[in-house]
Amino acid sequence: MPASGSERFDVYMERCLYGPDGFYTSGRGSAGRRRDFITSPEVGPLFGAVMANALDKLWEDLDRPSRFPVLDFGSGPGALVRSLEAAEPQCSAAWDLQGMDRAHSEGIDTDEWPDLTNGVIIANELLDNLSFRIVERTPKGFAEVWVRDGIEELIPTDVKLDIPVGTRAPLLEAARGWIEWAMQSGAAHILVFDYGMKTTSDLATRGGWLRTYTSHNRGTDPYVTPGSVDITTDIAIDQLPSPDLVSTQAQFLSCHGIENLVAEGKEYWRSHAASPDVQALRMRSRVSEAEALLDTDGLGGWLALRWDNNSQ
Ligand SMILES: C[S@@+](CC[C@H](N)C(=O)[O-])C[C@H]1O[C@@H](n2cnc3c(N)ncnc32)[C@H](O)[C@@H]1O
Numbered sequence: 001m002p003a004s005g006s007e008r009f010d011v012y013m014e015r016c017l018y019g020p021d022g023f024y025t026s027g028r029g030s031a032g033r034r035r036d037f038i039t040s041p042e043v044g045p046l047f048g049a050v051m052a053n054a055l056d057k058l059w060e061d062l063d064r065p066s067r068f069p070v071l072d073f074g075s076g077p078g079a080l081v082r083s084l085e086a087a088e089p090q091c092s093a094a095w096d097l098q099g100m101d102r103a104h105s106e107g108i109d110t111d112e113w114p115d116l117t118n119g120v121i122i123a124n125e126l127l128d129n130l131s132f133r134i135v136e137r138t139p140k141g142f143a144e145v146w147v148r149d150g151i152e153e154l155i156p157t158d159v160k161l162d163i164p165v166g167t168r169a170p171l172l173e174a175a176r177g178w179i180e181w182a183m184q185s186g187a188a189h190i191l192v193f194d195y196g197m198k199t200t201s202d203l204a205t206r207g208g209w210l211r212t213y214t215s216h217n218r219g220t221d222p223y224v225t226p227g228s229v230d231i232t233t234d235i236a237i238d239q240l241p242s243p244d245l246v247s248t249q250a251q252f253l254s255c256h257g258i259e260n261l262v263a264e265g266k267e268y269w270r271s272h273a274a275s276p277d278v279q280a281l282r283m284r285s286r287v288s289e290a291e292a293l294l295d296t297d298g299l300g301g302w303l304a305l306r307w308d309n310n311s312q
Helices: 009-018 028-036 048-062 079-087 173-184 200-208 247-253 258-270 280-296
Strands: 068-073 095-100 120-124 131-136 141-148 151-156 168-171 191-194 210-213 228-231 245-248 303-308
Touching: 009 131, 009 141, 009 228, 028 168, 048 120, 048 191, 048 258, 048 280, 068 079, 068 131, 068 173, 079 095, 120 173, 168 200, 173 191, 173 303, 228 280, 247 258, 247 280, 258 280
Parallel strands: 068 095, 068 120, 120 191
Antiparallel strands: 131 141, 131 168, 141 151, 191 303, 210 228, 245 303
């Protein structure tokens, strides 16, 4: 039994991120993490421009429905929604594009969503941020991390994970629950981008899956002052409902035309270099944005996962 005053790790994490003065509740999440570790939509508008191509393709494949809901779930301050709007894809004639984020909206109630039928839900770096439990395999069985006054307690548990003795892994119940909710929402497709690996065993063996972010460092200690750091994990695909498409972010972006957009940007810059305007600078920046987005040691190596709702 955990000592009184102990919290299971996921409860502790929830409080650190979303409790009073939590990392996201306090607004530190909008400034702190991004200062050093920007997400793909925050690299610049190119990610959104490629996503706009991907949305057009999905819309075409759905026979161009006249109503096309697109929900960016966990949208943060809204960079992806803004760049999607700026890209003006063909499907924008039909889309109902919305971003929603727990840290930016009060009283979100997922029972009150607009009808997402025939739509697409996008989640960039959301799953890593949903509260997770931590399970360790000890020589005697399995134990779970609880936290009391910033100190870990290991409490025996019935949960079993396929991981080597002496290692730990996250238990991604909330991430799994979110995908299940998204599948039942009526959306035709769910697109998820996040860091992670195929299996829980891969994560446990490699280690380093528990990531914290403060304004200046990436670390691994989630027990520093609660609310002062973001707490995240690499995800393991084998804990989620089985996706219909698994690729890296670099593969996904290539498949949806990032190289053409960069070539277009270079050409625009070349023809405007003598007297560049803001658009010319924006087009030139596609080159460096693509480098960051495709870097397989960074954002390009993130997972791109898609679930298709076959009942559509
Ligand atoms: C790392 S940020 C990513 C923000 C944005 N998608 C991006 O790529 O820049 C994760 C976001 O997920 C949001 N979030 C976490 N849990 C959520 C939930 N249950 N519902 C809605 N948003 C959530 C957080 O508030 C946070 O802004």
